[in-house]
Amino acid sequence: MFDQWRKKENEDSVLRPECEDLIRLDNLVKIYDTGAVQVTGLDHINLTVRRGEFVAIMGHSGSGKSTLMNIMGCLDRPTEGHYFLDGIDTAELSSDALSAVRNRKIGFVFQSFNLISRTSALKNVELPMTYARIPRQKRADRAMELLELVGLKERAEHMPNELSGGQRQRVAIARALANQPPLILADEPTGNLDTAASVEIMEMFSEIHKLGSTVVVVTHEENIAAFTDRIVRFSDGRIVSDEKNPNPAEGSGRIHAGKLYAPREESEREEEEGC
């Protein structure tokens, strides 16, 4: 099945092997050219995130963390330097190839949830799989499984506006996991949530991480960053500190994400070996 849809995608040539360094930023510069003034968003950033890390990127607004988030999410391109995602130099890719990269390599979780309105939770979760050309039935089954794992099976047919903030974010997480991407990229995922829901969501990220996924969370809240095991601080477009968090906050253990993020089976992985 998977082989079939892989072949269909000609952009798949860029979806190459998995590397030890999932993210490598090489002298990354982003300059916003507003005509009269040139604003430096990122100033020669060098950063490596290894596979399986749980990283918080911190900074105040204007520190460049959102710019970095956009580039790491392949939504934007650097002005200078290189960004290697899973060994792929994204600077060279066409916008359609970037779409394919986002589809397969990245699971997005946004501050404002970004679910498609008037579309059921189930259909929202299915969306990345739709663009991955996964057959309808398989898609629906997996979306249902994912919703069950985030505890929203009964809400599968609900529209986003019928769900609470926390529930919406859980749908978004389920959606982010749909194509089993190596990288989960969360931009202020708790920014619109109350404390209880925030903790719940962060616990979920912890579980996802424990199962071997690489999670990058952009936040400005210390207590959110505390869940991660590495904190990178930004200021004025530069990294000011990059340190390990020796004692990440533990999840309450309420959420058993055992099957939540099942890494791809060996048979599927085979052809992606070698780096």
Add this chain to the structure above:
Amino acid sequence: MLIENMAMAFHAIRANKLRSFLTMLGIIIGIGSVIAIVSIGDTMRTMFTDLYKDIGITQAYVSYGYWNDDWRQSDYFTLDELELIREAFGDEIAYIDSNASVSTEVHAGRMSMNFQFQGITERYMDVQPVNVIYGRYLNEGDLLGRRKNVVMSAESAEMLYGTENAVGRTFRTTIYGYTDEYTVIGVYKKEMSPFQRLMMGGSSDTGEAYIPETILTWPNDTFYYCHVFAADSADMTDFMNRLKAYIAKIKDRNPQDYYSNTAVEEMGSVDSVMGALSAAVGGIAAISLVVGGIGIMNIMLVSVTERTREIGIRKALGARTRDVLIQFLTESAILSACGGVIGVTLAVTLVTVLGMALSLSVVIRPAVIVLAVSFSAVVGLFFGIYPASKAAKADPIDALRYE
């Protein structure tokens, strides 16, 4: 993916029911009026064709051209000449007569009414069959003997005598200044469609009867027209040319001096006029399709702007430019095609109901329906191109930031 896109399109159309309906309205009206007009046109043409079939498609008239100045007495036709022509053409001529007719007042008892007498020969029955319900049709004896016998239509008999069985009844009338008594020897009925009745004129208060043509050609046996029914309609042009050539020969004239008029020609010209008319009106109606298309473009542009964020999300999740383009193109095509389907339904209902009310058999060509719905989809596609490409080009970051 096509099914996905169609499902998404229907979803989006349903999400904004009123707006979608109002958007479709232009297409509904456009397609509806085109279908209605074309169907009405087709129905009229079919009715005219049937009408010409009823009155005889091989029917033709020949006369000495009205444009000629040197009219002579010998340019009139005589019954002997008709006989010559019939012999010369043999089986090619199914029927020939003088086309003589007279309109006059008849009196029976205290009853008086106007009658239209058509002069025929006994063989007229072969080309214009009627159902003789009482008595008999005219025969050779009536013709040769110039007997004052008539075959009357059942309606006329009813009006004149108060009974359809008027065989043996008599009336007095004056033809060419001679007042005589005539006898009804037969009563006929002719099946006619309401439309044919309408087109044939013949107000209901004028009676109709067949009379031996020899009575109407008498006293000098000359007349202006030669009225024929060819045996076969296959090559009327050639037949008419030869007929005129033969007539010219026996009359010592040139074939081009003769005027002729055939039912086939007449039908052809009616048909082409009707065709052109319905094409023209249909064309005007089609302009409303363009207006409808612009309406769709307008609403699609609004929709694209409203859904900028959705487009951003889709792109972030892996939609390619092409995916977004196709999504919005599908939506506008389906929106428009839905309008087309509704328009066709309305038009077909309207025309059918109208046809039933007028007891006409309505002609609705399936090809026209298929064409109309396809065309409406094409209109949607065409006017969807700009909005869809606008959506597809959206930058995901800007789109995601859009509030």
